[in-house]
Amino acid sequence: MRQLLLLDWVLITALGWLAIGLVGVSFPRRLTLISRVLFPLGAIFGLVLALLALSGMVAGTQVRILPLGLPDLPFHVRLDALSGFFLFLLGATAAGISIYTAGYFRKGEGTAPGLQCLLYHIFLTSMAFVMLADDGYAFMVAWETMALSSFFLVTSEHRHAEIRRAGYLYLLVAHIGAVGILLSFGVMAGSAGDYTFDAMRDFSILGFWPTIAFLLALFGFGAKAGLLPLHIWLPEAHPAAPSPVSAMMSGVMLKTAIYGMLRVSFDLLHAQLWWWGILLLLIGLATALFGVIFSAIQTDMKRLLAYSSIENIGLIFVGFGLTLVFKSFLLPHLAALALTATLYHCLNHAFFKSLLFLCTGSVLHATGERNLGKLGGLIHRMPWVTWLALVGVLASAGLPPLNGFVSEWLLLQSFLFTSGLPQGYLNMLLPVVAAAIALIAALAGFAMVKFFGVVFLGQPREEKLSQAHDAGRLERIGLLWLAAGCILLGLFPNVVIALLDPVTRLLVGSGLRDAASSHGWWLLAPISEDRASYSPAIFFGSIALFTPLAYWAVRRYYHGRLKRVPAWDCGFPLQTSRMQDTAEGFGQPIRRIFSPFFKRTREHPSPFDTQPRYRSVVEDPLWYWLYLPIARIVDYGTRLIAFLQQGRIAIYLLYSFVTLLALLVVTRG
Amino acid sequence: MSPSLIHTIPLSGQVINLCAAIMLLLGFAMLSQRRVLTLINLFMLQGLVLFTSTLIVAITTHQNHLLWSAGLTLVLKVIALPYILHRLIRRLSVKWDVDTLLNIPTTMLVGIALVVIAFNVAQPISHLSGTITRATIGIALACVLLAFLMMITRSKAVPQVIAFLAMENGLFFAATSATYGMPMVVELGIALDVMVGMVILGVFFFQIRQQFDSLDIRHMERAKEQ
């Protein structure tokens, strides 16, 4: 009996998820079994996977060949620091989402619970296999399984036409992207035709082929991640999917694209060109800016979060691009700093975005509304969800002492210490990019205040909101887990950086562990204490100390008297909940300042309208400039080809006959 | 790069660098300014900075002809031209806000891009130059480009003229900082040119206004051949 490696345990856990799914589908209508036993079990598996992956990150590389797949194409799997990190992300986030989902199932909505359970767990298993795969074939199988299972999850309420449409768009972009990845693997495998990653590592392709492989991979993974021209599916699919699925897709699935891109750029390709980094940097920047501006003007809460995901993916790619630049200029320490920021942000985004999506799930369950214009005042009805959402909002807005701030801090630091690159324009470009990142972070704050303020604060905008109920017990556990993650990741950055050390050593050959941990656990100083330092613990501690102290002092020296009165509002006599800012109103400054970004159609009532109606629709201009023209070209092309279709068998036989003749002549000559 | 490197530049060089920065700052201020009166005052300030930097160069390098051109700058750009411009706008009564063709933040963004380009383009030139103030060539070039941008984006005639004059300021600054000034003859010639140009433009303004009852040069579009 062979000894079981860590990798085997990881595989067992991942397959365990599959088993849970299979059990679930065997009892498709047993709601209690599925929600009280299977999903909590899945959450435990997630925890186990996270722990295994953590130890896998330091244990060194392990490989296995699985007896699965086609006869002479077995699956190769591999666990190294990079896949370990992303498996940890998957496991830790899935634990929270699964336990939440256990409480989320209420009654039969859309697809049967058993089937959803199966799809959900296949989704989890396939993501784990994407991160474990060590050959192009296994990778593509897992990748396509992931796309398909998530497609079915997105369309679980397939009776609505717009959900079917969103799902179709998602599937389309996912498949076009998959073609890009496949071609990229093809280029990297070269003429040898061996699709294992090991062969690709050994086989060094020359000339412009690495660039082509890189660009194809960027196209393929960019489509999954939602990079700028390919982001179009993201704001459609996320609102359509059930909230736990949105959380899983946004929190984890987008990161598989980052994983793939990292794997290709640093592991499979040998040398990196500096302009790849600049390309990623600029695309990432454009994506982030685009995402954040659109998220600030949305009126649907899940769409707002979806655009915010686009923004965060953009930021991650900015860090990624910077890493590539540093790596290509042989500055390993700076590359490690930028890569740490990138990976840290992946982890942070997984936690806070899942948390926020799950909160919208609870709101959706309690009120049946996604439209920001019909929510409000939920803090009185749903205190648990509100306060936990506040954690997610603050983290997402990049505010100290939570986790979003740490990764932004690291990213800005890596921009600050870049002078001396051997490129005049580059030296001047990087500070400008840093400035743009600062702008994006501040805009994210705007969008998040809008989200939280409109949904949870103020007065309820609709009558029925007074019937809203708080999240259930299991849902609360899931939310608490993710919120605790946001807080802990923010308070103990050195622990995380030490964990990331093996990954950065693997990819760029340097790490931050020594620099980060030489000042004690409480002080984060990636370069040296003189140059930059941040201590979230002291920071949080002081605020946590000052606030009660101020409270106590005021009570002690003055009094705590309080009277409840109607709101003053500058003495306006008539106040209704309709007078609060709507989501449109809150986003109005952004619409005005960034008007060139939008395609906007408005209907203004004329002064003589007896029933005045005001309508304003803001749309994505890329849809009109890029996608519709492409769709038209494709449509035209297919119509040309459709000319071949004559409907008579004799003509089809003639086609075959002509082809056969032509082939015979060609091969003869 | 190290913080100590700046200390290798002598104090006069540092002051000239400061002047260069202020020149650029004023260039941007002019680009973002809507009011004609403020625009003239900014132009005057720019002339003053130019005078100061020329004076410093003249004193530290003992080049007497630069003293003359400093004096010329003072008389022409700080006193005479602003005075004429003030009188002009009083006579024409065009104190209203200037409307720009592009909105101001966009103009500023373009301006930043211009600065980046100017800095990089000027780098090889400044390596050739041996003066203490060679780093300022990039800034001078940026000033010229910014003034040019201002000329493009303004739709009224008076701001355009100010932009034209500011462009000349930038050129002059480049000359002082790169080569310690042009030969005296050239300088006098340019000064005369500016003076004459100013007078012609002044006459021109009155003509435009008589013709179109406005100083908006968009009316000139009508003057093209049909």
Added chain:
Amino acid sequence: MNFYALFAQLLELAIALILAPILTGWVNQCRAWLQNRSAPPLLQTYYTLSKLFHKDVLLAHNASTLFRAAPYIIFSCMALASSIVPTLSTDLIFSPAADAIALVGLFALARVFIALAGMDVGTAFGSLGARREMFIGFLAEPALLMVFFTASLISQSTSLSTIVETLAHNEIAIYPSLAFAGVAFSMVSLAENARVPIDNPTTHLELTMVHEAMILEYSGRHLALIEWAACLKLFAYSCIGIALFFPFGIPEASDPASLLIAAAILVFKLAIGGFVLALIETLSAKMRIFRAPEFLGTAFLLAVLAMLVHLLLEAGR
């Protein structure tokens, strides 16, 4: 971590808490003089605060816990902010805890809480103020960050103490980039402290207010804390301005003698700074709210230019 550093830290916090309302009073006094009005006493802010603390709180029916907690959080954020900025000494125990970026984050945290509190009661003015505050904030915050970045590029550090040490104690050099940063910083601080071209601290005219609109529903001790926090914010911004642009006289050591001298110099600089602020406020007119993005966008771009100028003129090649 030595005893003097702790002492200096506590002293700085105490001075901030005490001096901040006086600074606001001084600015109001100067403004009154400049506008030919008879000035309120220097300690007027204290009288107002004390009056507010003694009054009962009138809380709107719809106000939640967040509304009641926000003043305390904002107050402690501002107190922390004003104790991070090195004013009396660069040898502070808090200085490694938060660098320039964290300081900007701290201001942002306070801003988010005050905006959320403004939206909490659900009145028309509250959400209007919150929206405007966030919209001014998202332009001002990156501009402030870029000002800090310019100083960081000069001193190769984002730690505030190191920045001040480099600027104040190394061989004196003229940094042209700081001229840009200085202009940008003045513009940002006017906007962030609800001062005249952007907002008017004395107005209660509905259509023009920003800060006041958010805190309309506050009363009693809550209002007192928020007003005090606003004073602290003005104080902290003044201290940042002093630390970045006029750092001469901030000692590296923190023994009592140098602290005493530093305190005297600080008061002197603050008095001048307050007068300049009053002068700017008197000379300029309040802008339309939609001119604000132009104003702040200019500040942001100037700060970016400051970095570029630094790279051209000051960085070695």
